Structures are given as C-alpha cells and as structure tokens.
Amino acid sequence: MTAHEPSNNQLGLRERKKLATHEALRAAALRLALEHGPDNVRVNDIADAAGVSPRTYNNYFSSREQAIVAAVTAERSLRIATVLRNRPATEPLAAAVIDTVVEQYIGEPAGDALTMITTTPRLRTEFIDAVAAIQPSLAAAIAERIGQTDSLIADVLAAAVAAAVRVALQHWVQPPGEGMLSDNGFVVVTDRPLSDLLRDALECLAPALRAADPHRDRQSR
Amino acid sequence: MTAHEPSNNQLGLRERKKLATHEALRAAALRLALEHGPDNVRVNDIADAAGVSPRTYNNYFSSREQAIVAAVTAERSLRIATVLRNRPATEPLAAAVIDTVVEQYIGEPAGDALTMITTTPRLRTEFIDAVAAIQPSLAAAIAERIGQTDSLIADVLAAAVAAAVRVALQHWVQPPGEGMLSDNGFVVVTDRPLSDLLRDALECLAPALRAADPHRDRQSR
DNA sequence: ACGCAAAATTGCGTACGCGCAAGAATCAGT
DNA sequence: ACTGATTCTTGCGCGTACGCAATTTTGCGT
Numbered sequence: 001m002t003a004h005e006p007s008n009n010q011l012g013l014r015e016r017k018k019l020a021t022h023e024a025l026r027a028a029a030l031r032l033a034l035e036h037g038p039d040n041v042r043v044n045d046i047a048d049a050a051g052v053s054p055r056t057y058n059n060y061f062s063s064r065e066q067a068i069v070a071a072v073t074a075e076r077s078l079r080i081a082t083v084l085r086n087r088p089a090t091e092p093l094a095a096a097v098i099d100t101v102v103e104q105y106i107g108e109p110a111g112d113a114l115t116m117i118t119t120t121p122r123l124r125t126e127f128i129d130a131v132a133a134i135q136p137s138l139a140a141a142i143a144e145r146i147g148q149t150d151s152l153i154a155d156v157l158a159a160a161v162a163a164a165v166r167v168a169l170q171h172w173v174q175p176p177g178e179g180m181l182s183d184n185g186f187v188v189v190t191d192r193p194l195s196d197l198l199r200d201a202l203e204c205l206a207p208a209l210r211a212a213d214p215h216r217d218r219q220s221r
Numbered sequence: 222m223t224a225h226e227p228s229n230n231q232l233g234l235r236e237r238k239k240l241a242t243h244e245a246l247r248a249a250a251l252r253l254a255l256e257h258g259p260d261n262v263r264v265n266d267i268a269d270a271a272g273v274s275p276r277t278y279n280n281y282f283s284s285r286e287q288a289i290v291a292a293v294t295a296e297r298s299l300r301i302a303t304v305l306r307n308r309p310a311t312e313p314l315a316a317a318v319i320d321t322v323v324e325q326y327i328g329e330p331a332g333d334a335l336t337m338i339t340t341t342p343r344l345r346t347e348f349i350d351a352v353a354a355i356q357p358s359l360a361a362a363i364a365e366r367i368g369q370t371d372s373l374i375a376d377v378l379a380a381a382v383a384a385a386v387r388v389a390l391q392h393w394v395q396p397p398g399e400g401m402l403s404d405n406g407f408v409v410v411t412d413r414p415l416s417d418l419l420r421d422a423l424e425c426l427a428p429a430l431r432a433a434d435p436h437r438d439r440q441s442r
Numbered sequence: 443a444c445g446c447a448a449a450a451t452t453g454c455g456t457a458c459g460c461g462c463a464a465g466a467a468t469c470a471g472t
Numbered sequence: 473a474c475t476g477a478t479t480c481t482t483g484c485g486c487g488t489a490c491g492c493a494a495t496t497t498t499g500c501g502t
Contacts (some may be wrong), residue, residue, distance in 0.1 A: 043488065
C-alpha cells in the first residue's frame with residue numbers, strides 16, 4: 001500500500017515542514033532587513049527569528065541576501081506562469097508574454113522593500129540575478145503554449161526574456177554613461193520609467209517569439 | 222587634469238603590473254587546479270604561486286573558481302568581438318553573430334581543462350555564469366553594427382545571445398530531465414554535440430537579430 | 443505497533459569573501 | 473627631483489559558506 005498520504009494535504013509532513021521553514025526564513029529575513037537595515041542583520045539573527053540553527057539557514061539559502069530577495073521574488077515567478085496560462089490561447093505568444101512580464105514588474109506591492117533592494121548594492125546584484133529564477137516556470141508555460149516536446153527552444157526563449165528583464169533593470173538602476181554619476185551615487189536616477197524600458201527590451205525579442213508561435217497568422221506589429 | 226595616459230608607453234606601468242598579476246593569478250590557478258585537482262587547491266596556494274598575498278587575490282577575483290574559469294574564458298570574450306568586427310559589413314547580422322559565437326565554442330584548445338570544468342560542479346556553475354562575460358563586448362560589437370545610439374537594444378540582444386549559449390551549455394552537461402517523456406512515451410535524448418545545441422539555441426534568436434538589422438534586404442531562411 | 447531506511451537538523455571546524463585602515467608604489471604638476 | 477594625490481597592496485578581523493559526522497525526525501513496509 002503506497003498510498004499513505006496524510007488526509008490533511010497532498011503533501012507529506014516532511015515537505016510541509018520544509019516549506020514552512022523556508023517561508024519562515026524568508027519572512028524573518030525581510031522583516032529584520034526592513035527593521036534594522038539590510039547591513040545590520042546577521043544570519044544568526046534570521047535563523048534565531050525562524051527558530052532554526054544558523055547552519056540550517058545555509059541549507060536553504062546560499063547567501064545572506066538571497067533570503068531577503070527571495071521574499072520579494074518568491075511568488076512572482078509562479079504568478080508569471082499562471083497568468084500566462086490564463087491568457088486566451090488564441091492570443092499571439094509575443095503579446096501574451098510581454099504583457100504578462102511587464103505587468104508583474106510594475107505593479108509593485110512591495111514598494112517599501114523594493115526601494116531597499118535598489119539602494120543596497122549587494123541586494124541589487126542579488127535581485128538582478130534573481131530574475132533568472134523565472135526561467136523554469138516561464139519555460140514550462142511557453143513550452144505548453146507552443147506545444148513543443150523539445151525543451152531547448154522554450155528554455156532559450158524563457159532565458160532570453162529573463163535576460164531582457166535583467167538588462168532593463170540594469171539600465172534602470174544605472175544610467176549607461178559613466179558621466180551620469182550623481183555625487184553620492186545614490187540611486188535610481190531614472191531618465192525613463194521602468195515600464196518603458198521593459199517594453200522596449202522585450203519588444204526586441206518579439207520577432208523570436210513570433211517565429212516560435214505555432215498559430216501565428218498575420219500578427220500586426 | 223587627471224588623464225591616465227602616460228606619454229612613455231601605450232599603457233602605464235601601473236596598468237601593466239595590474240594586468241601581469243591578473244595573468245599570473247589566472248595561470249597559477251589553472252596550473253594548480255590541473256595538478257592537484259580543483260578541490261585540493263587553496264586560495265593561499267594560488268596567491269603564493271603568483272607572489273601576492275591572499276588578500277590581493279580577492280581584489281582580482283571574487284571567488285576561488287573564478288580564476289580557474291577565467292583562464293579558459295579570458296580572451297574568448299574579446300575574440301568574439303574582434304571576429305565579429307572583421308566580418309563583412311554586408312553580411313546579415315544574424316548569420317554573423319551565430320557563426321562567430323558557435324565558432325568560438327567548438328574549437329576547444331583547452332580540452333584538458335574543459336573536461337575538468339565540466340566534471341566539477343562548482344566549476345561548472347562558474348563556467349556557465351562566465352558566458353555572461355561576453356555580453357559587454359558583444360553588445361559593443363552589435364551596437365557598432367546596427368549603428369544605434371541607444372544601447373538598450375544592443376544590450377538586450379547580446380544578453381539574449383549569452384543566455385542562449387548558457388542554455389545550450391546547460392542542456393549539454395545535463396542529461397535531459399528525468400521526467401522528460403514525450404506524448405508517445407519516448408524519452409527525448411539530447412545527447413547531441415554541443416555545436417548542434419548551440420546552433421539550435423541561437424537560431425531561435427535569429428528573427429530578433431534580423432529585426433534589429435538595419436540593412437536586412439532579402440535574407441534567406 | 444514496531445523497526446529500519448531516508449532525510450533533515452545541528453555542532454564543529456576550516457576556508458573564503460570582504461570591509462577597513464596603514465603602508466608602499468605610481469602618477470601629475472611644479 | 474620634490475610634493476601631494478591616487479591607487480594598489482597587505483595584515484587584520486568579522487561574518488559567511490560548506491563539508492563532515494552525530495543526532496533527531498519522518499516515511500514506509502512488515
């Protein structure tokens with residue numbers, strides 16, 4: 001009898017506890033970072049607040065900043081996939097992907113944490129790397145839409161989209177020229193809003209997305 | 222005037238020393254890794270062999286593996302840019318980029334070190350991250366070709382190309398996911414050579430490259 | 443209910459990443 | 473050549489990352 005599943009959930013107790021500590025660590029990391037500043041919080045404190053040992057922390061996160069950023073990026077990855085799946089199947093792939101991604105990065109519910117991230121260099125780099133986390137779920141959603149068994153194409157497109165988002169974020173926090181240095185380097189001197197940068201960046205990839213779209217009829221530009 | 226241009230030589234003594242220690246550290250890291258195995262070499266040993274302090278090592282490389290990988294990836298980044306510039310200007314952008322990139326990743330002169338990298342997990346991830354290093358020089362070459370003043374488009378395309386290379390490498394080193402079953406129940410085995418994976422991955426982005434090409438006339442394919 | 447296997451947590455020890463400040467080397471102007 | 477200003481190097485110290493092995497918890501068969 002292999003079905004010994006707990007009636008409570010379809011997930012074993014083990015997995016639930018794992019997820020619980022994961023969530024606890026994320027929440028504690030974000031809360032402490034917002035309270036005392038991101039540089040004045042030690043791994044020991046986070047582990048303490050989550051009720052685990054510091055060693056356990058490193059079983060879940062490979063760096064201190066990763067937990068803080070993960071709290072913000074956590075569900076954004078999954079939301080992109082689900083939102084993309086709920087788009088009408090008749091919609092062109094390019095438009096669906098671009099609208100979905102842009103929508104997730106401008107409606108900021110975590111505005112407070114977002115400014116902290118963009119103003120702390122260590123968190124910034126970690127955050128920019130974190131957009132790569134959307135690749136797997138995005139690739140799955142794209143593969144589902146184009147109905148391909150070969151995962152390479154979907155992975156490449158998802159990775160390209162993630163890369164475009166990353167570039168847009170880099171251009172957002174850093175104006176490209178070195179001469180544009182403000183005296184303090186203190187942040188987010190944006191000549192253009194993030195939504196514009198995101199749209200322009202993703203628009204570059206639209207032709208590639210159209211080429212992979214199985215039901216591309218005539219799609220206006 | 223804070224010009225960094227000594228009249229004596231093309232490059233000041235300061236810069237030359239910097240480059241020399243950089244090169245010494247790379248060479249020492251690669252040599253020691255090949256001799257004693259990548260896990261049996263300490264930062265102290267590398268710094269010792271290069272004649273600098275361990276602290277100086279971290280002024281040049283942010284991680285231990287980075288030096289080893291940098292020894293292999295070092296000039297590949299610059300070679301891509303220069304090769305791309307030497308292509309005939311009339312050639313379509315997509316073909317030039319794809320051919321150039323593929324060409325740089327299959328003619329392996331460092332076959333011995335390459336196997337060490339692909340067999341060591343820590344080095345593998347570092348190597349896959351290292352392909353992102355081609356982005357700046359590639360972006361410069363692309364921007365030069367499309368004659369755009371806006372760096373965003375060139376950056377996005379370069380990042381997308383780098384991401385495609387990264388995905389191809391990931392598919393190369395990883396046997397396909399354990400659950401990769403097609404609808405017929407056949408396992409999709411991607412035991413294909415790296416050059417094929419690279420071409421397929423980059424071909425996905427070809428439409429985007431063509432769309433950005435200023436003199437795209439009639440391009441076959 | 444019992445017991446064994448798999449897996450997670452934890453303490454410990456070692457090595458790494460990096461900020462800081464003092465010292466040395468290098469560069470520009472006089 | 474002298475001088476002051478950058479810039480690189482280095483020792484020191486703190487906090488982090490991670491392998492290892494012992495312990496505890498959970499999963500599953502009997």
